[in-house]
Amino acid sequence: MDRIEQSVRDLIEAIQNSDDYVRFCAARDKLREDPELRTQVNEFRVNVFEMQNSQEPLDPYTEQQRLCREAEEFRRNSLVDEFLHAELAVCRILQKMVADIVEAVDLDIDEIAERIDL
Numbered sequence: 238m239d240r241i242e243q244s245v246r247d248l249i250e251a252i253q254n255s256d257d258y259v260r261f262c263a264a265r266d267k268l269r270e271d272p273e274l275r276t277q278v279n280e281f282r283v284n285v286f287e288m289q290n291s292q293e294p295l296d297p298y299t300e301q302q303r304l305c306r307e308a309e310e311f312r313r314n315s316l317v318d319e320f321l322h323a324e325l326a327v328c329r330i331l332q333k334m335v336a337d338i339v340e341a342v343d344l345d346i347d348e349i350a351e352r353i354d355l
Contacts, residue, residue, distance in 0.1 A: 248334070257330060261323035268320050278317055281307065282324075 252258055268275045284307075288300045312318040 257326040261327045264320040264323045267316055281311060
């Protein structure tokens with residue numbers, strides 16, 4: 238087996254065995270027991286994603302305030318709060334991992350990035 242493939246498998250196993258991912262899975266599984274609440278959580282997650290990735294000219298401050306008010310009420314449910322905290326922890330692990338790899342691997346694209354405003 239190729240060394241990179243084995244390293245990827247080892248990394249996946251490390252992530253899956255991490256406290257943050259185990260906590261996420263436990264919260265996710267509890268949330269699945271309440272389909273209505275799970276639907277509400279997923280709708281909230283979609284709204285956050287759309288706000289963060291919208292191409293439309295939205296007032297980000299107004300949108301963020303709206304989502305914060307919605308989240309404040311919503312997160313009073315301990316299961317929702319635990320799930321969203323655990324999800325964020327796993328996402329931060331993945332973001333850091335990708336950022337570290339991208340920083341370490343030089344693809345010689347600085348001139349290209351300048352031309353496309355990255």
